[in-house]
Amino acid sequence: MRVEKETLKVGEICDGAELKLKVVKVSGDGGPVVAFTSSIHGIEVNGFEVMRRLYQAVLDGGLTGTLIFAPMVNPLAVAMRSVVTPLDSMNLNRVFPGRAGGTLTERIAHALSKYLADSGVEYLVDFHGGGYCCESAPHAAIVDVGDEELLEKAYGMAKAAGFKYAAVLRRAELEEELRLKATLDASFMRRGVPSILADFGSWGYQERYIEEVVRGLINMLKSLGALKGDVEEKPNPIVVERLWIRANRGGMFYPEVKLLDEVPEGGVLGRVIDPHFEEVEVVHSLMRGVTLLIRNYPPVFTGEEIAMLGVARSGIHEQGL
Numbered sequence: 588m589r590v591e592k593e594t595l596k597v598g599e600i601c602d603g604a605e606l607k608l609k610v611v612k613v614s615g616d617g618g619p620v621v622a623f624t625s626s627i628h629g630i631e632v633n634g635f636e637v638m639r640r641l642y643q644a645v646l647d648g649g650l651t652g653t654l655i656f657a658p659m660v661n662p663l664a665v666a667m668r669s670v671v672t673p674l675d676s677m678n679l680n681r682v683f684p685g686r687a688g689g690t691l692t693e694r695i696a697h698a699l700s701k702y703l704a705d706s707g708v709e710y711l712v713d714f715h716g717g718g719y720c721c722e723s724a725p726h727a728a729i730v731d732v733g734d735e736e737l738l739e740k741a742y743g744m745a746k747a748a749g750f751k752y753a754a755v756l757r758r759a760e761l762e763e764e765l766r767l768k769a770t771l772d773a774s775f776m777r778r779g780v781p782s783i784l785a786d787f788g789s790w791g792y793q794e795r796y797i798e799e800v801v802r803g804l805i806n807m808l809k810s811l812g813a814l815k816g817d818v819e820e821k822p823n824p825i826v827v828e829r830l831w832i833r834a835n836r837g838g839m840f841y842p843e844v845k846l847l848d849e850v851p852e853g854g855v856l857g858r859v860i861d862p863h864f865e866e867v868e869v870v871h872s873l874m875r876g877v878t879l880l881i882r883n884y885p886p887v888f889t890g891e892e893i894a895m896l897g898v899a900r901s902g903i904h905e906q907g908l
């Protein structure tokens with residue numbers, strides 16, 4: 588086993604100080620190359636701790652593949668507790684695979700993409716979460732780029748990792764949501780690399796999810812042949828579509844549902860109270876679904892997300908809600 592701690596140079600900030608990405612590569616003996624990335628959005632940091640524990644676990648032995656850890660992909664956003672890159676206000680997860688001669692954010696995307704591609708990455712897990720305003724229940728999101736075999740492989744990763752829900756973003760939805768085309772996981776799916784976006788938690792570390800996710804990913808690494816050991820058979824994740832529910836009025840949001848609640852069509856998700864202490868909106872669910880994300884920071888303005896529902900869909904492996 589070989590451990591390489593590398594530093595990727597991206598560019599310079601105003602005083603000439605270098606902007607760098609730190610990555611760790613742990614190489615075993617001939618198995619697949621699996622990459623983990625986190626903190627593309629600077630307030631979603633649970634993936635850092637998941638990776639640190641995976642790194643410690645593989646140092647204890649049993650590694651057959653190569654693991655790449657990029658635990659802090661957007662250090663400027665992490666430093667400023669920001670979703671976007673503070674210096675150019677761009678959302679890093681909307682510009683992949685990036686451009687060598689582009690903005691600072693596009694160059695971060697390019698440096699990471701090039702490093703992963705040059706390393707021969709064969710599987711990718713990118714960590715996200717609900718950030719400072721929301722909390723996500725652990726689930727995987729998979730971008731369907733029109734290759735059924737690839738989709739099956741990514742779904743297999745989500746299953747082995749023990750995720751109960753897999754939100755599959757279909758091509759038609761992507762055409763409507765152009766921004767989702769340029770995520771890191773989507774860009775690697777387009778290169779033929781099975782990729783999942785692992786979404787869980789809020790800002791900071793949530794221990795109630797971390798250990799469960801680490802155990803799941805160890806099982807996934809065994810199933811991919813990157814780690815020795817018996818693979819535990821997990822149930823098929825329920826395939827859902829993601830439905831964002833947004834506030835129409837501004838005020839303070841009072842949720843009336845918890846994470847992973849099943850809500851009927853028209854069910855009450857919460858209420859918005861304005862600074863006159865008037866109830867200005869009762870937010871209803873547009874469809875029957877399960878709450879995969881809930882706003883836990885009360886202030887809300889028109890158009891902000893207050894929940895994300897997983898809505899069961901027909902298609903592969905559907906088990907219904």
Ligand SMILES: [Zn+2]
Nearest residue numbers: 628631715716
């Ligand atoms: Zn994110």
